[in-house]
Amino acid sequence: MDLSIFLIQVLNSVQYGLLLFLVASGLTLIFGIMGVINLAHGSFYMLGAYAAFTLSSLTGNLFSAIAIGVVLAVVFGYLLEWIFFSFLYERDHLQQVLLTYGLILVFEELRSIIVGDDVHGVPVPAALSASVPLGSTMSYPVYNLFISAACLVVAALLFVLLRRTRLGMMIRAGASNREMVRSLGIDIHLLFRVVFALGVALAAFAGMVNAPASSVYPGMGNQVLIICFVVVVIGGIGSVPGALVAALLVGFIDTFGKVFLPDYSGMLVYLLMAVILIWRPEGLFRESAV
Amino acid sequence: MSALRRALPLVALAALIVLPALAGKFYVELVAKIMILAVFAMSLDLLVGVTGLVSLGHAAFFGLASYMLVLAAPDKYAATSLWISLPLAVAASALLALAIGALALRTRGVYFIMVTLAFSQMVYFVFHDTKIAGGSDGTYLYVKPVASIGSWTPLDLGNARHFYYAMLALLLLSFAFLRMLLASRFGHALRGIRSNEQRMRALGFNTYAYKLAAFTIAGAIAGLAGYFSAVQFGFVNPEMASWHQSANVLLMVILGGLGNLFGAIVGAFALVLAQDFFSSLTKHWLLLMGGFVILVVMLLPGGLVGIERAWLHWRAHRG
Amino acid sequence: MLGASRLTRRFGGLTAVDRVSIDLERDAIHALIGPNGAGKSTLINLLSGALDPSEGSISFRGEPVPAGRPERMAHLGIGRTFQRSNVFPDFTCFENCRLAAQARTPRPWAVFEPALRCRRSKDAAERALVTVGLGARRNVPASALSHGERRALEIAMCLAADPQVLLLDEPLAGMGTEESQHTLKLLRELKHERAILLVEHDMDAVFAVADVITVMADGAVLASGPPEAVRGDRAVREAYLGEAR
Numbered sequence: 001m002d003l004s005i006f007l008i009q010v011l012n013s014v015q016y017g018l019l020l021f022l023v024a025s026g027l028t029l030i031f032g033i034m035g036v037i038n039l040a041h042g043s044f045y046m047l048g049a050y051a052a053f054t055l056s057s058l059t060g061n062l063f064s065a066i067a068i069g070v071v072l073a074v075v076f077g078y079l080l081e082w083i084f085f086s087f088l089y090e091r092d093h094l095q096q097v098l099l100t101y102g103l104i105l106v107f108e109e110l111r112s113i114i115v116g117d118d119v120h121g122v123p124v125p126a127a128l129s130a131s132v133p134l135g136s137t138m139s140y141p142v143y144n145l146f147i148s149a150a151c152l153v154v155a156a157l158l159f160v161l162l163r164r165t166r167l168g169m170m171i172r173a174g175a176s177n178r179e180m181v182r183s184l185g186i187d188i189h190l191l192f193r194v195v196f197a198l199g200v201a202l203a204a205f206a207g208m209v210n211a212p213a214s215s216v217y218p219g220m221g222n223q224v225l226i227i228c229f230v231v232v233v234i235g236g237i238g239s240v241p242g243a244l245v246a247a248l249l250v251g252f253i254d255t256f257g258k259v260f261l262p263d264y265s266g267m268l269v270y271l272l273m274a275v276i277l278i279w280r281p282e283g284l285f286r287e288s289a290v
Numbered sequence: 291m292s293a294l295r296r297a298l299p300l301v302a303l304a305a306l307i308v309l310p311a312l313a314g315k316f317y318v319e320l321v322a323k324i325m326i327l328a329v330f331a332m333s334l335d336l337l338v339g340v341t342g343l344v345s346l347g348h349a350a351f352f353g354l355a356s357y358m359l360v361l362a363a364p365d366k367y368a369a370t371s372l373w374i375s376l377p378l379a380v381a382a383s384a385l386l387a388l389a390i391g392a393l394a395l396r397t398r399g400v401y402f403i404m405v406t407l408a409f410s411q412m413v414y415f416v417f418h419d420t421k422i423a424g425g426s427d428g429t430y431l432y433v434k435p436v437a438s439i440g441s442w443t444p445l446d447l448g449n450a451r452h453f454y455y456a457m458l459a460l461l462l463l464s465f466a467f468l469r470m471l472l473a474s475r476f477g478h479a480l481r482g483i484r485s486n487e488q489r490m491r492a493l494g495f496n497t498y499a500y501k502l503a504a505f506t507i508a509g510a511i512a513g514l515a516g517y518f519s520a521v522q523f524g525f526v527n528p529e530m531a532s533w534h535q536s537a538n539v540l541l542m543v544i545l546g547g548l549g550n551l552f553g554a555i556v557g558a559f560a561l562v563l564a565q566d567f568f569s570s571l572t573k574h575w576l577l578l579m580g581g582f583v584i585l586v587v588m589l590l591p592g593g594l595v596g597i598e599r600a601w602l603h604w605r606a607h608r609g
Numbered sequence: 610m611l612g613a614s615r616l617t618r619r620f621g622g623l624t625a626v627d628r629v630s631i632d633l634e635r636d637a638i639h640a641l642i643g644p645n646g647a648g649k650s651t652l653i654n655l656l657s658g659a660l661d662p663s664e665g666s667i668s669f670r671g672e673p674v675p676a677g678r679p680e681r682m683a684h685l686g687i688g689r690t691f692q693r694s695n696v697f698p699d700f701t702c703f704e705n706c707r708l709a710a711q712a713r714t715p716r717p718w719a720v721f722e723p724a725l726r727c728r729r730s731k732d733a734a735e736r737a738l739v740t741v742g743l744g745a746r747r748n749v750p751a752s753a754l755s756h757g758e759r760r761a762l763e764i765a766m767c768l769a770a771d772p773q774v775l776l777l778d779e780p781l782a783g784m785g786t787e788e789s790q791h792t793l794k795l796l797r798e799l800k801h802e803r804a805i806l807l808v809e810h811d812m813d814a815v816f817a818v819a820d821v822i823t824v825m826a827d828g829a830v831l832a833s834g835p836p837e838a839v840r841g842d843r844a845v846r847e848a849y850l851g852e853a854r
Contacts, residue, residue: 087588093400095587097537098541099583099588101537101583102579102583103580105583106580110577112574226533232404233401233404233408237400266412266418267412267419270408270412273405277394278396283401470723473723473724473725474723475716475722475724475727476717476719477724478704478711482700485698485699485700486695486696486698489695489696492689492695494680
């Protein structure tokens with residue numbers, strides 16, 4: 001394989017992996033801290049993408065659309081936790097699965113009613129629409145580099161939040177021992193609401209920033225969801241570093257898989273998961289007890 | 291249990307037996323379809339309601355068996371023998387369940403749910419992406435399997451009425467088999483695993499082996515349902531192994547009530563009828579469906595079968 | 610019958626059990642006492658196979674036993690109770706014991722035979738329930754039992770499996786005086802043909818019933834021997850009995 005094509009695939013892998021990381025980190029935190037399995041998490045990604053579409057049509061500017069969108073996502077996540085998800089904590093996994101599945105149906109249909117079922121494209125902002133030459137014949141879109149850069153920045157911010165702030169310390173404590181956090185007198189309800197809003201915002205941001213590169217279509221949330229489940233299983237529930245490693249691993253395997261084994265690329269990721277399970281059933285970086 | 295409750299299943303059975311004489315072809319086919327789904331739901335109830343294993347990938351076994359029927363025909367227009375293609379399909383599902391179970395059961399709780407989902411997606415992609423049987427478009431079953439042994443043909447699976455009674459027999463036989471299984475030492479042990487797995491291990495039960503056996507049996511019975519579903523529709527596509535199908539059957543089980551097989555049967559009827567009803571109301575019926583799912587799970591934790599108990603409980607707490 | 614040699618278990622930096630050797634003899638009640646955190650429950654977990662040791666070995670009747678396999682231990686005839694009642698809450702007392710008895714002859718492939726037709730497991734369950742005094746409560750779901758009754762059910766489940774070694778983790782905790790007396794009398798009867806390890810905090814009960822006492826503190830054995838020897842041991846008095854008096 002020629003060097004510039006290889007480089008392109010590497011860049012694609014990193015981009016995909018980082019996007020998956022943003023969505024999966026929310027999923028793993030929500031599960032690790034609140035103990036809720038949330039099938040609707042992929043819907044947040046989808047809603048983010050559709051929000052980017054409608055907002056950028058309204059404002060004419062993708063960056064302001066993303067800024068507004070993130071704020072909306074945080075508010076939406078906060079309210080959703082309060083109105084709906086807080087009732088799921090006491091329930092068993094089966095009920096959580098079905099309740100969040102019902103939520104997926106509701107979100108999909110509401111989107112269908114409000115925005116319709118068409119596939120949409122979101123225009124790339126003019127400032128980022130150029131391409132970077134790679135080698136003599138190939139080039140790589142600047143916007144895709146922007147996506148990876150934006151995800152990296154957000155990922156870095158997330159790590160700073162988790163490692164260096166008091167909130168982050170509470171989140172990490174909650175991920176490994178929910179009861180202890182409660183007994184420390186921390187307002188657990190507020191913590192849950194914040195974590196949930198954070199998770200929604202991360203997923204929505206991923207959807208928004210990726211919208212110009214891939215189209216915006218119904219069902220995009222479901223595909224992301226299942227891959228993110230695989231990422232969380234491989235990385236270990238509750239572990240954000242684990243989610244990063246796993247997401248990048250999945251990004252590379254999926255991207256290079258499509259190149260070398262196009263007919264089987266869909267299955268490769270699951271095969272990876274099977275291999276990891278044989279070796280370490282609790283995931284690579286197990287942090288909390290399930 | 292009141293006399294009414296005891297009589298209900300018998301009344302229902304009687305209704306099922308006389309239905310073809312009273313109703314038109316549409317209803318005969320609809321109820322046959324529901325009975326197949328009821329078998330599918332009972333197999334999942336064995337896992338979820340009895341053993342406590344929440345599998346979100348049960349459709350993989352349903353879908354595999356359907357495809358096996360189509361793939362078993364040497365050429366498109368040749369009919370296979372029921373007595374060969376059916377065991378083949380069920381064995382394939384059982385083997386797949388054994389393989390997936392062996393790996394998935396190394397995990398617990400939420401991991402298990404996610405892993406079963408992911409493995410069934412793998413199966414879905416095998417059918418969706420490769421050229422095995424028409425890819426995402428699916429394939430038609432041009433000729434239904436033939437149930438002859440030598441020159442004797444006891445039933446014609448293409449005849450709606452024959453097919454209906456065959457499915458009723460399938461439902462009754464599956465029910466009887468599963469009831470027997472539940473009453474056995476194996477069944478009691480499965481319930482023990484659901485109640486307190488750690489204690490079961492401490493008592494000396496090899497819980498992994500029990501869970502794997504349950505998973506395999508459930509997969510085989512799901513395959514049984516999948517095979518006849520393909521026979522009925524004459525068409526297979528990857529959606530039969532999709533996670534929507536898995537979520538659907540899970541819904542049937544919880545809607546009806548976990549742990550006693552009647553719940554699965556009631557759930558299958560209730561869900562299909564609810565879907566038909568909602569889709570007749572509006573194009574956006576999935577919204578109603580989503581709301582319905584949420585309401586049922588929130589308000590009826592014991593399912594429809596437990597509705598009497600839920601009603602008494604509610605009345606007792608109001609007064 | 611059941612012996613452990615230099616059994617050690619570490620959790621990260623903490624050594625919960627430190628080179629403990631212990632022998633459980635037939636026809637004897639061996640009591641294990643020590644302050645909270647001494648490692649007594651961890652030792653029981655090791656002996657019953659619920660945990661595998663970081664170092665050391667366990668033998669049953671002279672034969673070495675594979676570590677970390679509770680199923681194996683149960684099959685060899687080593688039964689245990691739990692410090693916090695660990696029963697099947699949705700089942701009746703009878704079914705709790707019947708399942709425990711079924712474990713000895715599981716025969717899972719006998720799918721055509723209803724479990725309730727097995728005389729052996731039903732009789733074993735009945736006997737166990739009557740022995741601990743729960744005969745009248747046989748059809749009550751375990752979740753509806755009082756705390757003391759649940760402790761008794763723990764013992765009944767252990768008995769229903771007809772074990773040769775009983776590892777009892779604070780069986781008297783939460784029991785009233787009368788129930789405790791009944792249980793102690795039961796233990797004296799049970800020790801014939803069996804070996805019993807009794808972890809307890811109630812010193813009167815321990816000295817009333819034990820043939821051998823081992824004292825643990827900070828994961829290690831402080832002293833071990835007949836009750837009077839232990840009562841007189843100065844290190845033990847300082848570390849533990851002094852506090853309890």
